[in-house]
Structure formats: C-alpha cells, structure tokens
Amino acid sequence: MGKKLIIAEKPSLSNTIQKALYYEKWEKYNGYSESENYICTNCFGHLFQLYDLDNYFNREKTKWNLAEIPFIPNVYKYKVKNDNGVRKQLKIIEKLSKRSDVDTIINAGDADAEGTKLVNLVINYCINKNKLNKDVKRLWFTDQSEPSIRNDIKNLRPNSEFDNYDNEATARARIDWIIGINYSRALSLIASSDKYKVTLPQGRVLGSIVKYIYDRYKEQQNFIAEKYFNIGLVFNNEEKTSVILKDSIFKEDEQIKALSTLNELNKSNTFISKVEKVQKNKYPLNLFSLTSLQNTLNKTHKLRNKAVLSAAQKLYEKGFITYPRSSSEYLASNSKEKVKAVIEVYRKNYSNIEFRDTKHIFDDEKVDSHEAIIPTTKIPEELTGDEKVVYEAIKNRFLSNFCSGECVVEFTTVTISNSSNDLIAKIKGHKIVKTGFLVFENILEDKYIPDFKEGDRIDGRYVINECMTQPPKNVSPTELNNFLESPLSKENETIDEKYKKLLEGLEIGTVATRANIIENAIDYLYIKEKNGVYTITKKGIYFIETAEKLGLLMDVEHNVQIGKYLKAVFNNKITLEQCLDVVEKFVTNSVAKAKTIKIDGFIQEKEVIGKCPVCGKEILESTKAYYCEGLKTKSCTFSIQKMDKFMVNKGKQVTKTIAKSLLNKGIAKVTGLKKIDGSSTYDAFIKLVKNGTFYNISFADKEEIPITDFGNCPRCGRTILENTKSFYCTGYQDQNEKCSYTLWKSNKYLSEKGIVLTKANYKTLIAGKKVLIKDIQRKDGKGTYNAHLSLEDTGRYVNYKMDFERAGGENATKYV
Incomplete structure (x- = not known):
C-alpha cells in the first residue's frame, strides 16, 4: 500500500492537518512534511490564473484596443502565477506527485467550489503533464478542528463526486473573466477621449452594487419634501410630545382642520380606555449565515463586511468555528451528533443548555452545500480584536438556540381615548418575565411604561406638530447585503420563499466574494463609505449612466439569470459548456452594439490633495x-x-x-x-x-507630535495635553511647582472588555464627569451590562473607576 499525498490549500491548513494526525511521525523537508503513511504539502492559495488578453496574443502587456473586443477564447487557458515562490512550490508538488510510492493524491482545499477548483488545477497539471495514473480523493472538511480532521481523513471520498463544485467554480471564473475583460475595456475606451482618459472597471457583481447605491441617490434627488401636521399628547410632567395620536395626519392645506380638531381635544377629557397585557414566549434568532453575521456585527460593532469575513476565516482555520462562507442559517439533520458533542463541551461552563431538535435549527430543505456557522468542540483560550468579537457572537447565538430555559415577555398595550372624537393613542411597553436565552444574547431590554389602569384620567395637553416628509436614507451595509442575497425579495416574504429562491441561485454574487467586491467599488472611486453608509460618487454616477447608455450594465436581471445558470451547473441540470455559450453570445452582442454608440467622454474634476x-x-x-x-x-x-x-x-x-x-x-x-x-x-x-x-x-x-488642549488639570488648574500614550499636565516641566498628573491611555481591564474611549470621553473624564459605557460583556459570557466610568485621583496615581449595579439593585464599584 502506497503513500497518500495531501495537497492543502495553504500552509496553515497543512500544519493543522499534521497536528491532527499527531500519531504520524512527521519529518519536515523543503516545502512538505512526510510520515510513514502520508506526505503533506500545500499551495499558497491560487498557483494558477486565467490568461490575460495579452497572453492570448502572445505579447507583452499593451494598451487596450477597442478593435480587439469582443474577445472570447476558443480554449480557456491557465498560467502559473508570476511569482518565484509559487513556481518553486509547484515544482515540489509535481515532484512529489511523480514519486512511485505515492498511489493516492488528496485534494485538501477549502470545503467550497473555489477550494475544490484551486487544488484541482494543481492536481490536473501534475497528472496531465506527467501522464500519471493516481487515485484522487477529496478530504471534505466539516470544520478544521483536529478531531474533525481525524474523522474526515477516515472518510475520504472520490474526487469525482465533487465535479459539480469544480464545474460551478470554472463557470463562475470564466464568466467573470469574459465580462470583466470585455466590458471594462469597452466602457473605458468608449468613454475616453484624446484629452481625458478614464478607466471604468466593470464586473458581473460590481455593476449591481453600484447601481443599487445610484438608484438610492436618484430617489433622493427626485424627492420633494412635503409639509404635514400631526397631533400629539404631552403629559403634564413632560416638555415634548409623549405620544402621537393615530390617524391624526393632516396635509399642509388642512391646517385649519387640524387646529379645529386640536381645540376640540383640549376641551375634552382624556382617559385610559383599555389596558391589554399578554405574556408571550420569545425565541432566539436563527443561527448565523455569513450575511446575518456581517449585518449583526456591522450594527453592534461597526465592523465592515471584509473585517468580519477575515476574522471568521481565521477562526475557521484555527478550528474554532465551522465553515464561515455559508448562506444558510440552518443545520442539516445529519449534524445532530456533532452539535451534541459541542453542547457537551460547553456544558462544563454553562449548565443551562441542552440539545433541542427543532425545525428552527435543523432543516435540510434550507441547507445547500454549507450549514449555519457554529462553534466547534475546540474552545479558544484567548482571542483578541475582531476575532474575539466574531467568535463571541457565533458562540452566544449558538448557546441561545440551545438554552434550556424559556424566555417569557409580558407585552402591555395602553389605549388612550378622549371624550370628543374617535382619535386614540397607544403606548406599548414590555417586561421580561423569564430571561431564558437572553442571558447569552441580550437582544431585548425592558421598556418601561407607567402602571396605567382602565379609567385613569390623563393630565396633559394636545399640541400640533409641524413635520416634513423625509427623503430615503443612504444605503447601509445591512441593506446592501440583504439586497445582494435576495435581490428579488418581496414584502412579507416568508422564510421558506426566501430559501427557495436562494437554493435556485437567485442571488447576486456569492456570500464569499461580496465583501471584496464592495471594497473594490470603493477603491475604484465609484462609491464612498462614511459614517456607516454608502453614497455614490461623481465617477460612480458617470459609470452607471454610461454603462446603461451602452447596454453594458450588469444589472439585477442579468445577474439573477447568471446566478440561476451557475446553480443549474452545480445541480448538473445544464453543462458547463451550455452555461458559457449563453453568456459568451450575450457579451459578444452587447459589446459589438456598444461600439456603434457615441457618448460624451468623462471629464473628471480632480480633487487637489x-x-x-x-x-x-x-x-x-x-x-x-x-x-x-x-x-x-x-x-x-x-x-x-x-x-x-x-x-x-x-x-x-x-x-x-x-x-x-x-x-x-x-x-x-x-x-x-x-x-x-x-x-x-x-x-x-x-x-x-x-x-x-x-x-x-x-x-x-x-x-x-502636535499638542492638543484637553482642559484644565484637576490638581493644579494648568493645561492638560495629549501624547501617544497619555494625557498629562504641563506642570510637569515646572521645577518649582511640579505637577505629575498623568492619565495613561493603556488599561488592561478596559482593553479586555473591548472598551474604546474617544477623545470626547477622555475630556469628560478629566473634567470630573462620568462616562456611560454600554453593553460590556460579562466575564462568564452570559449577557452584558452597563456601567459608569470615572477617574479617581489618589494624589500619586490617576485610576479608572467603574460603578455598576449588581443583581438585586446593590451598587458596586471596581477600580481598574
């Protein structure tokens, strides 16, 4: 029996595989390691790439030429990346594959289409070039924890079983090449003039991203604000409107009617006509897909999509979470034993979790090639930065779904009526009766309202509020993510309907690539990201309007159609060739037609930096x-x-x-x-x-380093300045009346809790005031709490002090 050659996607995975197979006595060599039964080597990500257009003409890189497009290769060719390290590693892999004692080659790429294709290119290169007759297997990772790898290595499957993954990746790469090469050149060359040259990169997904943000811009431009009035009730102990009356909207030309209604109301008696209280069970949110994880952390921690994906990928490679590039929020039924094992590991620290077999968690109909993201049995000892934030979110969502206690919330609706007309107001509040899963993921807090009783009279006055209709808001990352995932979603669409479309390929791009393409749109200066929203740029406006005029815009309709074709290739409903034939003809006709259209060239007003x-x-x-x-x-x-x-x-x-x-x-x-x-x-x-x-x-x-004034020193009244490490008193230079007041920025406790103070926070603290810190993670991971941060000056040191409320209402102080 010969040896098995394992080809991992990257060096880190190769090392993980060797650690998992610890019982093998590994010896390290140049570019690989070897044991009695295995040889383990690796790629450096992609070793091959598709030809450039210049490669097909067998020439050096040249200027783009409109006469050369549309261009569709007769045969799509790959080349080795122009990198000495890549070429060296490929020779090592080729030499290992030719060894007579190697009878099996194992594809150990990531458990997705790209990982399959990436390593297959290397395997096929070695086999075809050297006419090898080797058995090829696939090591398909459930996750990259060492116990899982040991189990997966015992269950190798024929590599041919994953041909559909390879075909889908091949189709996707070639389609992106066809559109990118032809549309980018056509747009850029037609839009350029002798005086102004412009580069307008275009891609299959890129166009849809920019178009969505452009459409919002046009809605804002076409929006006309309208004045209207509503009537509000102000309680006697408050200054502003406490509640707006239902159906009390009056148009601008109905102001007299609104005033008449107001006079009636202020002459009437106002009272509580109804108090409704109902207790309902509240359930945890679904497990995370990559999109829902990105949406959540963008909202709670302002993390960009790319940062979330990067941290999740690192956690996956370290074996702490399952495969992260998933579009499903559900687990397959055959994962129940794996989940039970994870629960057993976590039960050592959390007694309030148990296995639960529900459709809310396990649903085969909502799982395609990858399941929801969950933690593995390997628990990290210490994480920092984005990795800690991402892991805690995934862990807490998992624990929430398997919490043994029920979460019960009492909802209260109070109806306020008056004696003159049928206009009413409603006040709603809720109170947590049983905490349940909220100990792990605090997504709901008590909303207090006064203890009203039916028949109570309300002391207050009615007022008219003058309002203006508001334009659509700028596009948020969550909005953009949801659009790309479900571009054809309808209002009130059910979960089943959403997943039916998702499994049919009705999405734009893939959950694995969208983050990078959004960043590309920013780099190309098509869009900007500021204060957590996306806006269009002048170049982005020109890009969309020009692409539309030329018929070269990859909009929602085109993208969804291509997504359906790619999913059909994956499901073996059409061949790779049939898929490519449709796109090749479409691109050829589009570019040929665009070349006959005349447009105004782009004049870019360069900003002086x-x-x-x-x-x-x-x-x-x-x-x-x-x-x-x-x-x-x-x-x-x-x-x-x-x-x-x-x-x-x-x-x-x-x-x-x-x-x-x-x-x-x-x-x-x-x-x-x-x-x-x-x-x-x-x-x-x-x-x-x-x-x-x-x-x-x-x-x-x-x-x-410039000096910044941060107010007066609490000790001596002189000026407080800032440097890179601290805030200090200018009196430190005074030899007669020296002041050593120093507030150090670095604090271990605050860093561990993920507390980041702004300059405004520091200024508030130095002024002797408190700063409210919200949503601090508890040490046991069971929820969060709020605390007030202040300073205590001992005369020698300036310490941070946390004041918080313990269970039962008892106040506590911690010096940090």
Whole structure:
C-alpha cells in the first residue's frame, strides 16, 4: 500500500492537518512534511490564473484596443502565477506527485467550489503533464478542528463526486473573466477621449452594487419634501410630545382642520380606555449565515463586511468555528451528533443548555452545500480584536438556540381615548418575565411604561406638530447585503420563499466574494463609505449612466439569470459548456452594439490633495496612489502609495485624510495600527521621510507630535495635553511647582472588555464627569451590562473607576 499525498490549500491548513494526525511521525523537508503513511504539502492559495488578453496574443502587456473586443477564447487557458515562490512550490508538488510510492493524491482545499477548483488545477497539471495514473480523493472538511480532521481523513471520498463544485467554480471564473475583460475595456475606451482618459472597471457583481447605491441617490434627488401636521399628547410632567395620536395626519392645506380638531381635544377629557397585557414566549434568532453575521456585527460593532469575513476565516482555520462562507442559517439533520458533542463541551461552563431538535435549527430543505456557522468542540483560550468579537457572537447565538430555559415577555398595550372624537393613542411597553436565552444574547431590554389602569384620567395637553416628509436614507451595509442575497425579495416574504429562491441561485454574487467586491467599488472611486453608509460618487454616477447608455450594465436581471445558470451547473441540470455559450453570445452582442454608440467622454474634476513636497505642483488621486501632476510629463515622480508597505504591515492603508494631513501639515495621526503579533492596536503619528529620490512613511519623532488642549488639570488648574500614550499636565516641566498628573491611555481591564474611549470621553473624564459605557460583556459570557466610568485621583496615581449595579439593585464599584 502506497503513500497518500495531501495537497492543502495553504500552509496553515497543512500544519493543522499534521497536528491532527499527531500519531504520524512527521519529518519536515523543503516545502512538505512526510510520515510513514502520508506526505503533506500545500499551495499558497491560487498557483494558477486565467490568461490575460495579452497572453492570448502572445505579447507583452499593451494598451487596450477597442478593435480587439469582443474577445472570447476558443480554449480557456491557465498560467502559473508570476511569482518565484509559487513556481518553486509547484515544482515540489509535481515532484512529489511523480514519486512511485505515492498511489493516492488528496485534494485538501477549502470545503467550497473555489477550494475544490484551486487544488484541482494543481492536481490536473501534475497528472496531465506527467501522464500519471493516481487515485484522487477529496478530504471534505466539516470544520478544521483536529478531531474533525481525524474523522474526515477516515472518510475520504472520490474526487469525482465533487465535479459539480469544480464545474460551478470554472463557470463562475470564466464568466467573470469574459465580462470583466470585455466590458471594462469597452466602457473605458468608449468613454475616453484624446484629452481625458478614464478607466471604468466593470464586473458581473460590481455593476449591481453600484447601481443599487445610484438608484438610492436618484430617489433622493427626485424627492420633494412635503409639509404635514400631526397631533400629539404631552403629559403634564413632560416638555415634548409623549405620544402621537393615530390617524391624526393632516396635509399642509388642512391646517385649519387640524387646529379645529386640536381645540376640540383640549376641551375634552382624556382617559385610559383599555389596558391589554399578554405574556408571550420569545425565541432566539436563527443561527448565523455569513450575511446575518456581517449585518449583526456591522450594527453592534461597526465592523465592515471584509473585517468580519477575515476574522471568521481565521477562526475557521484555527478550528474554532465551522465553515464561515455559508448562506444558510440552518443545520442539516445529519449534524445532530456533532452539535451534541459541542453542547457537551460547553456544558462544563454553562449548565443551562441542552440539545433541542427543532425545525428552527435543523432543516435540510434550507441547507445547500454549507450549514449555519457554529462553534466547534475546540474552545479558544484567548482571542483578541475582531476575532474575539466574531467568535463571541457565533458562540452566544449558538448557546441561545440551545438554552434550556424559556424566555417569557409580558407585552402591555395602553389605549388612550378622549371624550370628543374617535382619535386614540397607544403606548406599548414590555417586561421580561423569564430571561431564558437572553442571558447569552441580550437582544431585548425592558421598556418601561407607567402602571396605567382602565379609567385613569390623563393630565396633559394636545399640541400640533409641524413635520416634513423625509427623503430615503443612504444605503447601509445591512441593506446592501440583504439586497445582494435576495435581490428579488418581496414584502412579507416568508422564510421558506426566501430559501427557495436562494437554493435556485437567485442571488447576486456569492456570500464569499461580496465583501471584496464592495471594497473594490470603493477603491475604484465609484462609491464612498462614511459614517456607516454608502453614497455614490461623481465617477460612480458617470459609470452607471454610461454603462446603461451602452447596454453594458450588469444589472439585477442579468445577474439573477447568471446566478440561476451557475446553480443549474452545480445541480448538473445544464453543462458547463451550455452555461458559457449563453453568456459568451450575450457579451459578444452587447459589446459589438456598444461600439456603434457615441457618448460624451468623462471629464473628471480632480480633487487637489495638497502640494508636492518636491516640485510644488498639485497632488492628485488615482485608484492606487496620490501622485504629483508632474508625473504625466515625467518632470516629477513623487507619489504616496495607498497600500504603502509601512502602513499595510500595520493593518492600514493611506486614506485621503491621512495623505492630506501628511502633505499639508507634515504629520498625520493614525488610529488602530496593529501590533506585530496582532494582539492589540495602538495610535501613532506618522510623517514623510526623504530617502534619496523617494519619500517613505515612518513614525514621527516625539518632538514633532502636535499638542492638543484637553482642559484644565484637576490638581493644579494648568493645561492638560495629549501624547501617544497619555494625557498629562504641563506642570510637569515646572521645577518649582511640579505637577505629575498623568492619565495613561493603556488599561488592561478596559482593553479586555473591548472598551474604546474617544477623545470626547477622555475630556469628560478629566473634567470630573462620568462616562456611560454600554453593553460590556460579562466575564462568564452570559449577557452584558452597563456601567459608569470615572477617574479617581489618589494624589500619586490617576485610576479608572467603574460603578455598576449588581443583581438585586446593590451598587458596586471596581477600580481598574
């Protein structure tokens, strides 16, 4: 019996597999490890990529040419990536596959279509080039925890069973290539003129993302605000409207009618006509799909889609959670034993959980290739940053669904009537009777209302409120995510209807790729993300309107149709060739027609970022850099790369705000820089440093850091200033009346609790006031609590102090 060659998708997975198979005596070699029964090697992600257009013409990279499109290859070809490390590793894998003692090759790519295709390209390259006769198996991961890998390695399946995954990935990659190559060139070349050149990247999913945000912009532009009036009731002990009367809306030309109604109401008696109380069981939210996880953490922690996916992927690779790129919020029925094992592990710390077999959790009809995201039996000892936030969310949602206690809420509806007409007002509140799953995920808090009784008279007065109708709000990440996942959703659509469409492929893009494409739309300057919402740019408006004029916009209808074709390929209802044939003909006809249309070229008003420190000319922005306008004439080569290595190594890139500060002030403050070990983040000032003919970014020297006033010192009344590590009194320099007041920013307790203080918070604290901190995670993970943070000055040290309320109403203080 020969050896098995395992080809993992990446080095980290190769290491995990070796740890899982600890009973094998592994010996490390250059690019692989070997034991008595296995050889374990790895790719570095994609080793192959599709040909560029220039490759098909057997030439170096050249300028785009409208005469060369539409272009559809007769045969789609792949090439090895132009990277020395990639080429070296491919040779190692090829050499291992040719060994006579290897009789089986195992595809150990990620458990998805892309992971299957990625490793298959390498396997097929080795087999076809060397005419090998090897058995090929698939190691399909339920998750990447070591116990699961040991179990999965015993249940290898023929690689051919996963041909549908390979076919879907192949179809998706080729369709994206066809649309990207042809539409991007057509749009860019037709829109450019001799004077103005513009690059307008277009993609299958990209167009739909930008169009959704563009449509919201048009709704806002066409919106006309209208004045209207309503009538509100103000309780005697309040200043503002306490409650709005139902059906009390009056148009602008009905003001006299509104005033007449108001006079009637103020002459009448107001009383409680009905008090309804009902207790209902409340149930936990569904387990997480990637989309619902992103939506939740965007709302609670302002995490962007890409950050959530990145953290979830890392947790998956470490074996802490199941496969994250899932579009389902349900588990398959054959996962019940796996879930029981996870519950047993968590029961050591949580006695109030038990296995529950319900359709709310297990439903085969709502699971395609991947299930909801849940924790595994491997519990992390310590996590930090985004990984901690993401893991806690997944864990708490899982525990919520398997909580043994019921959650009961009492809902109260109070109806307020009057003696003059039928207008009523309703006040609603609720009270948690039994906590149940809320100990794990506190998604509901008591909403207090006074203890009204039927017949009670209400003391108050009626008022008229003048209002204006509001335009549609900007697009939020949650809105965009939900649109991409269910572009054809209807109002009041049931869960069953939603999943039926999802399983038919009626979505735009995949849950695995949407986050990166949204980021691409930002990088291409089509859209902007600020304050948690997306808005369109001038370039984005031109992109959409031009693509529509030319018939080159991949809108919802086209995307949904392609999604259906891809799902049909996956389900073996149509062949890969049939799918591609439809798209190839569509793209060919669209581009040919677009070439006959004349449009106005794009005139981009370049925003001036600052002055060039070398020649004094204006600094402008491109998709990749901030550059001197002298670059066009080669009279100056100054530029600041957005993905500057110094910044990227610390988890950041050079934003427009940072670039402006560097150019105009010579220094910029950057927050959230990551430490080398990734354990935490820090803030620092950076500057531009001349290095020969180039400028590099580096940390600013201490004496270059600007001083900011943070009020008066609580001890001596002099000024409080800020540096990178603390807030300090200017009196520290006074040798006669020295003041050593120092408030350190770094605090272990606050960091562990994920508490991040703003400058406004620090200013409030130094002024002797309290800051309310909400939703602090409890140590046992069972819910959250609120606390007031303040400072206590011992005369020697300035300490943080937390005041919070214990169960039973007892106040407590913790010095941190």
